[in-house]
Amino acid sequence: MNQPSPQLSAGCCHTFAQLLSSTRRGARLARLLSVTQLREWGAPQNITERAELVVAELAANAALHGRVPGRSFRLTLVFDPPAGRLRVEVTDARGELYPQVPPPQAASGVPRTSGYGLSLVAALADHWDTVPHPPGGKTVRAVLCAPPGAR
Secondary structure (H helix, E strand, O other): OOOOOOOOOOOOOEEEEEEEEOOHHHHHHHHHHHHHHHHHHOOOHHHHHHHHHHHHHHHHHHHHOOOOOOOEEEEEEEEEOOOOEEEEEEEEOOOOOOOOOOOOOOOOOOOOOOOOHHHHHHHHOOEEEEEEEOOOEEEEEEEEEOOHHHO
16 A cells, blocks of 8 residues: 655755756856855754865766766755755766776776775765766765764
């Protein structure tokens, strides 16, 4: 028998969504808008600081690797104050390219000069993953939780 899904109480979560150009300027704007919005919502400093770096990296990846000419990327923030949890989503048009955290060092023993961004996201986020976004894109999601004393 079908049962209704649980509903969030009204006013429980704050949501922000914005389409941005798939450019370096769009990625920078995503970071700035995120920080401004989280401060307006009164998000804990721990979440705001980590979110700034996570959004910067995911937006830069969307502009660099997820770019399709003429298509924007979307930034979505969902903040749940009682739970002290923020979900960051960045959706781009390149569904065939999924991000992966590279191994720590190339097999040749030569240190990498790039590719540390997703390692940073993995270190700062409590969880992150990538899901398809029909018809042909993908959404990279990261969840950041405030420590219990910071809520």
